[in-house]
Amino acid sequence: MRPLTEGEIKLLFEKLSKYIGENIRLLIDRPDGNYVFRLHRDRVYYVKEKTVKLASNVARKHLISLGTCFGKFSKSGKFRLHITALDYLAPYAKYKVWVKPSSEQSFLYGHHLVKSGLGRITENTPQYQGVIVCSMNDTPLGFGVAAKTTQQCRHADPLAIVCFHQADIGEYLRSENELT
Structure with a gap:
């Protein structure tokens, strides 16, 4: 486990700033x-x-993980x-999207969010901005990227994609299914 280099810190903070800003x-x-933040086997831990x-008393080869995994660096160097x-x-998200109960399951299966499933969206959300996707009772469900601005969402077609899927809490079940 080692501290992140300047380049790794820059990539990590750029990604985090898309979701929580300053x-x-x-x-x-x-x-x-x-x-x-510490790096261990291409994964960043908080x-x-x-x-x-x-x-530091544990040998590197015996250490599996430490803290909370925030993400990983890909082979191409992206975070x-x-x-x-x-x-x-x-809790620190600048922009959020709330999903209607009828569309929660679709999002948790890894599909993009369409306008008909959009409950609310934070005012003045820019296009291609990282957003936290929540249920209508404010339970965080995952990450996404806003496909349209708040104004464009108001006038969009009901089947238009308003949020691109990035990650969701259903990944635990899907990845467990792949292991068996």
Whole structure:
């Protein structure tokens, strides 16, 4: 487990800023202690600084994971956010999309969100902006990218895609199914 390089930090923060903007500093300097990002086997972990010091006694080959996995770097060098980061990013999200109960299951199966399934959207959401997808009772369901601005969504066709699917909490079940 090692600290991230400057290039890795830049990629990570660019991805996080698409979803939470300038609130990244709130993830690091928290009232319950300082948190850091560490890299282990191409995965980025969000962990308390005190825990990192304790884990330094464990050999690298014996360490499986530490803290919460926020995502991984692909072979091409891009950073992909994992669904495990959702609970940490949702409270700080700048833009959110709420899904009608009739479309929740479709989104959780990995499909894009269409206008007919859109319950609400944060005012002044720009096109291609990262959004947190929530149910109507404010339960975070996943990540997405706004396909249209808030104004375009109001006048869109009911079958037009308004949010591109990125990740959802249903991935746990789908990936478990692939392993068996």
